[in-house]
Amino acid sequence: MAAAPAPPAALLKDAGLFALVAFGLSVPIVSYRTDLGASGLELTPRWGLVASLCAAVFLLRIAQRLVLDRRAARAARTPAPHQASEAASAEPKAGRSLSQLGLSRLGLPLFVGFALTLPLVAALATGGLSPARYWIDLGILILTYVMLGWGLNIVVGLAGLLDLGYVAFYAVGAYSYALLSTVFGLSFWICLPLAGLFAGLWGVMLGFPVLRLRGDYLAIVTLAFGEIIRLVLINWGEVTGGSAGITSIPRATFFGVPFKAGPDGFSALVGLAFDPMHRIVFLYYLILALALITSLVTLRLRRLPIGRAWEALREDEIACRALGIDTTKTKLTAFALGAMFGGFAGSFFAVRQGFVSPESFNFLESAIILAIVVLGGMGSQFGVAVAAVAMVGGPELLRNLGFLKSVFGEGFDPNEFRLLLFGLAMVAMMIWRPRGLISDRIPTVALGRRKAIGKDLVREGHG
Amino acid sequence: MDVFVQQLINGLTLGSIYGLIAIGYTMVFGIIGMVNFAHGDVFMVSTFIALILFLLLTAWLGISSVALAFLLVLVATMALTALWGFAVERIAYRPLRGSFRLAPLISAIGVSIFLSNFVQVAQGARNKPTPPMLEGGFTLFASDGYAVTLSYKQILIMAVTSVLLLGFWYLVQKTPFGRAQRACEQDRKMAALLGIDVDRTISLTFVLGAVLAAVAGLLYLLYYGVVSFSDGFVPGVKAFTAAVLGGIGSLPGAVIGGLIIGLIETFWSAYFSIEYKDVAAFSILAIVLIFMPSGLLGRAEVEKV
Numbered sequence: 176m177a178a179a180p181a182p183p184a185a186l187l188k189d190a191g192l193f194a195l196v197a198f199g200l201s202v203p204i205v206s207y208r209t210d211l212g213a214s215g216l217e218l219t220p221r222w223g224l225v226a227s228l229c230a231a232v233f234l235l236r237i238a239q240r241l242v243l244d245r246r247a248a249r250a251a252r253t254p255a256p257h258q259a260s261e262a263a264s265a266e267p268k269a270g271r272s273l274s275q276l277g278l279s280r281l282g283l284p285l286f287v288g289f290a291l292t293l294p295l296v297a298a299l300a301t302g303g304l305s306p307a308r309y310w311i312d313l314g315i316l317i318l319t320y321v322m323l324g325w326g327l328n329i330v331v332g333l334a335g336l337l338d339l340g341y342v343a344f345y346a347v348g349a350y351s352y353a354l355l356s357t358v359f360g361l362s363f364w365i366c367l368p369l370a371g372l373f374a375g376l377w378g379v380m381l382g383f384p385v386l387r388l389r390g391d392y393l394a395i396v397t398l399a400f401g402e403i404i405r406l407v408l409i410n411w412g413e414v415t416g417g418s419a420g421i422t423s424i425p426r427a428t429f430f431g432v433p434f435k436a437g438p439d440g441f442s443a444l445v446g447l448a449f450d451p452m453h454r455i456v457f458l459y460y461l462i463l464a465l466a467l468i469t470s471l472v473t474l475r476l477r478r479l480p481i482g483r484a485w486e487a488l489r490e491d492e493i494a495c496r497a498l499g500i501d502t503t504k505t506k507l508t509a510f511a512l513g514a515m516f517g518g519f520a521g522s523f524f525a526v527r528q529g530f531v532s533p534e535s536f537n538f539l540e541s542a543i544i545l546a547i548v549v550l551g552g553m554g555s556q557f558g559v560a561v562a563a564v565a566m567v568g569g570p571e572l573l574r575n576l577g578f579l580k581s582v583f584g585e586g587f588d589p590n591e592f593r594l595l596l597f598g599l600a601m602v603a604m605m606i607w608r609p610r611g612l613i614s615d616r617i618p619t620v621a622l623g624r625r626k627a628i629g630k631d632l633v634r635e636g637h638g
Numbered sequence: 639m640d641v642f643v644q645q646l647i648n649g650l651t652l653g654s655i656y657g658l659i660a661i662g663y664t665m666v667f668g669i670i671g672m673v674n675f676a677h678g679d680v681f682m683v684s685t686f687i688a689l690i691l692f693l694l695l696t697a698w699l700g701i702s703s704v705a706l707a708f709l710l711v712l713v714a715t716m717a718l719t720a721l722w723g724f725a726v727e728r729i730a731y732r733p734l735r736g737s738f739r740l741a742p743l744i745s746a747i748g749v750s751i752f753l754s755n756f757v758q759v760a761q762g763a764r765n766k767p768t769p770p771m772l773e774g775g776f777t778l779f780a781s782d783g784y785a786v787t788l789s790y791k792q793i794l795i796m797a798v799t800s801v802l803l804l805g806f807w808y809l810v811q812k813t814p815f816g817r818a819q820r821a822c823e824q825d826r827k828m829a830a831l832l833g834i835d836v837d838r839t840i841s842l843t844f845v846l847g848a849v850l851a852a853v854a855g856l857l858y859l860l861y862y863g864v865v866s867f868s869d870g871f872v873p874g875v876k877a878f879t880a881a882v883l884g885g886i887g888s889l890p891g892a893v894i895g896g897l898i899i900g901l902i903e904t905f906w907s908a909y910f911s912i913e914y915k916d917v918a919a920f921s922i923l924a925i926v927l928i929f930m931p932s933g934l935l936g937r938a939e940v941e942k943v
Contacts, residue, residue: 601748
């Protein structure tokens with residue numbers, strides 16, 4: 176917080192200290208690589224990498240200090256009216272809130288419009304449906320995470336319950352469809368609601384005992400439940416197929432009409448030439464519809480008493496109880512609804528992949544969905560969508576950037592660094608924007624004009 | 639009977655390792671009330687540090703005495719892992735003090751993902767087997783062709799754990815740092831008013847937790863002889879279970895909890911099913927948290943409005 180810029184010597188010393196710590200951290204994990212050779216593990220020294228890492232840390236720290244010093248100097252020159260709160264003095268509040276208000280109002284319709292036209296745009300841009308397959312597949316993947324994010328958003332963003340085992344409900348949905356369709360031969364359209372129902376029931380079952388716990392403890396118990404479900408899926412081989420999973424799950428049909436060539440297929444029904452891409456495009460719109468239903472239900476529920484109770488619960492549990500809100504029931508509905516949407520997404524996952532295995536439902540998946548919700552700004556629909564695009568689509572984009580290979584060498588695979596960056600992004604987000612990308616909140620109910628609430632006014636978790 | 643005694647020995651060995659990790663969880667929770675989710679991954683990082691240092695010492699410098707190599711690796715691993723504990727607290731947790739309730743936990747999950755993937759990128763995804771070290775042991779008694787053995791490794795693990803716990807107990811109970819630590823645990827604001835450097839104490843708490851995790855990491859490497867980048871998660875959760883079972887915030891509780899979890903795991907594997915041993919650990923975690931959240935030796939949480 177020094178207003179005067181630090182003398183260069185102190186700056187160098189400080190950055191040197193950082194580089195020294197970086198050196199200590201990279202010895203010996205980075206400096207020697209272990210590889211399985213003919214006679215056990217062999218070591219390959221990589222001191223060059225350590226040197227460049229330390230140099231990078233050194234330079235970054237100097238840059239950071241310079242920027243911070245300049246900002247502190249500017250803040251010292253112009254006395255801000257709210258010196259007490261750092262956030263208030265750092266940014267001009269009013270203008271920002273207004274633009275963000277517009278963003279959260281217009282963002283979602285823009286996103287939906289873009290998502291609706293994506294297959295068309297991709298087909299036109301690449302010159303046909305089949306070349307556009309890559310983009311449509313990517314769209315399906317991103318939309319799956321958007322849906323999961325919106326589902327978890329009900330639990331974490333609205334009700335303020337940190338659920339680290341969300342993937343369990345995703346798994347319940349996927350296995351429900353996989354088992355019902357392969358064992359009983361039920362069609363996707365019967366299984367979809369059933370899968371949601373089962374997942375919701377599991378949400379109630381798992382939720383009931385744990386909901387009197389709060390914060391960290393609730394998070395850890397949900398994590399334990401998620402892991403238990405995964406371990407049971409692995410070990411209960413007679414039913415779930417063990418770690419090999421369930422294969423040859425029937426594909427989705429167009430409300431009963433299969434996507435195949437021939438007189439009784441989808442293409443004959445609508446009078447188009449048969450194209451295997453029809454199924455992919457159909458899946459794309461299916462997940463888009465499911466995601467939009469999730470979003471719509473959430474938006475509508477927020478206006479009902481139950482939705483308001485969720486948000487009140489997130490802000491202050493003790494006040495909620497004092498006002499006579501049944502906290503257990505409120506939490507349970509949030510948990511069950513979130514689980515239900517997770518179940519829908521799971522059954523979509525199963526029908527798209529045609530194959531499920533416990534590997535798809537590990538803790539990391541829960542963490543990724545949570546990261547999307549957190550980065551998106553807990554409670555913001557548009558923020559979650561943006562975060563999903565950034566976190567799922569971003570690495571894909573990196574993979575296609577050729578110049579990265581020329582910088583980092585031929586063996587560079589950005590996908591390797593995807594989760595690394597994920598982790599870093601979660602930490603960075605908590606430090607710089609703990610309220611997420613879209614951090615301002617518009618109150619669901621208001622007397623008179625609706626005003627966005629700045630992030631520094633939103634307090635949470637004092638209950 | 640023979641099987642029982644053998645499992646008892648195995649369980650106590652495993653439990654010692656869990657207990658060492660559990661202390662890191664329980665101390666951090668005691669002092670700043672957060673679940674340091676990344677602690678299991680700090681432990682995993684320490685197993686890799688120990689592995690590489692051990693390979694360096696034996697293969698390149700040609701130190702043939704196992705005892706000397708073990709001691710050197712132990713000290714160096716403790717120092718390097720302490721640096722990790724320090725850096726993690728400084729970068730990912732300290733700026734969040736005073737932020738909203740779930741921020742530190744989410745940040746810790748981020749650190750956990752970062753650490754395991756950092757090691758994966760730096761060292762590769764494959765399991766790393768080590769050459770067998772310190773083989774052999776005593777046969778306590780044998781009957782009907784079943785010999786109950788106590789291996790040198792197990793003796794070493796239990797001995798190192800006991801010595802360290804004694805030293806650690808001394809540190810917390812009898813030194814100025816320990817006094818500051820306990821004061822911060824009771825009331826951070828009051829401690830600060832009385833002239834205790836709270837930030838430094840918290841930082842040192844993380845460093846101490848990491849040091850004990852480093853010891854656990856070296857012992858784990860010695861005992862199992864194979865490590866992988868994903869090894870932080872399950873032992874981390876089990877150690878956390880131990881901390882919760884013993885009563886989170888209580889140091890003796892963490893050790894007792896660790897021993898109980900180790901025993902349950904080995905007996906479960908021996909008498910019921912080895913496949914479901916992790917299910918048992920996770921179930922205990924859920925059951926303890928739901929039905930007796932204050933654990934065996936913990937204080938019940940008082941809700942202040």
